[in-house]
Amino acid sequence: MFDPRADNLDRTMPTLTTTELKPPFATEHSLVAPSQTILPAAVRRGHALASPENDPPAFLSDELLTPKLDRLHAYLWVAGLPVPARPLQRQRMMKRAIFLTERADEHLVWHQDRLFLKPLPNFLLCHDFWEQNLCQDPALHKSACGMLLSYAWLVEHESDFRLAKELGLLPGDVQWHAWVGFMKGFLASLNKSTGTDMDMMDHVDRRYQYGELRLSRLNMLTRYFLPSLWSRRNFVFGFTSTSTWYTAFFERNFGWLLGVFIYLNVILTALQVGLATRVLQESEQFQNISYAVILISILGLALGVVLILLVWVTLFCYHLLSTLALTKEVRRREILSREKDV
Structure with missing residues (x-):
């Protein structure tokens, strides 16, 4: 088990070159064809709108990376436990309302009776998209693997799958039997590349060493405990303003x-x-x-x-x-x- 208070975990992880990176699932397990991959209609660049096709690396960085949580990583043990997130049917049983967010930093963050989840981008289910865009950058590859792993946590049973489709978290044309095959291939790929279930975390972004994170604690860390993050804006709004x-x-x-x-x-x-x-x-x-x-x-x-x-x-x-x-x-x-x- 890793030490949740250590701030140098990534230094001990094996480093992969872009030539070694591969999609974490086989071609036959791909759920989305290249012609069916859908990008957002527009994305924000500062205070303006831009097309994601104009700068794919910047778009994918905004879509998948978690820079705010990276800066807080050494203290995330205050905000959450190093265990997988609970599946959707358990979240519903706990009377948590699911709110959608398109910010990866806010994915699996909870506040009182609300849980924020980022819908799974359909391009992460396309083998060709991984080869052309995600396997060229180790950071993007780890973050994308982490996003898929979070959905392995959230959608375990068919009841979870039905809730995910109802909430718009999964692409509408994905079927349950296809999802089971995809996840089996994905988890087997991570285990095959590492050898053990514990070491599979080496190949996902370190944010996903933690499951659900408590927003009030993230706000507290952002406002008061990290001088490197201090600013008037962070003090007023915290990690994210509810x-x-x-x-x-x-x-x-x-x-x-x-x-x-x-x-x-x-x-x-x-x-x-x-x-x-x-x-x-x-x-x-x-x-x-x-x-x-x-x-x-x-x-x-x-x-x-x-x-x-x-x-x-x-x-x-x-x-x-x-x-x-x-x-x-x-x-x-x-x-x-x-x-x-x-």
Whole structure:
């Protein structure tokens, strides 16, 4: 078993050259023909749209690599366990709602009762596509193998397969018997190249040494514990922002204040009842305790209100200034583009 806290795991893994890389399944197990591979209609490049065909390596890097999780890898043991993710029918039994994401960094990340999953790109089921595009780059090859391995975890039984088709996680024309044959060939290929089930992880991206990752822990690591990742944007949004509403932000970060005020209210009510009794009215010690608790309650309430207002003003100013800066930058690029065209 590997050490989840080690930050140099990839240094001990065997390095494959591009000439040694092969698709992790045989041609006969391919589920998608080359003519049926479908790429997205458009992809984002910064704040603009581009066609994936214009720059296939950049598109595949955005589609499969997990750079944010790579930077957090030495601390991922805080956010998840080094075990396979649970299959879809278990996720449904745990009352988790499945939300689709097209970002590989967010694949298998969960938050409260939500699980984020990236639909399996159909080109990963095409043998020719692997040979032409993925076997030329070791990093892409490992990430693609990891994505397939994650679906070996998620879709184990036919019940999982039906859920995957219902949720749009698998290509619509894939059948159950074909999926079973594909996965048997894929897992056999990884085992054949390594010799043992444990060593098969050497040939997938290290992100997939972990299954499900907890978003709140990833946000905590991104915001507070890694100086190399610190930035104003990361501090505000964390690993990934689940909501941009101020109401949701304050509920998530200041809900505990409500509990504190409820407990204080109970204590103050008890003190008030105690002061109504003759014995405690004559107790100087009880009077001093009541006086201190009242002052602490008033001061705590005032500080809580000031803190909430300060955070709200800070966030409002940050978003306002960020919007103005982004608008200015987009307009500057538009002007430069027009000048080049002229």
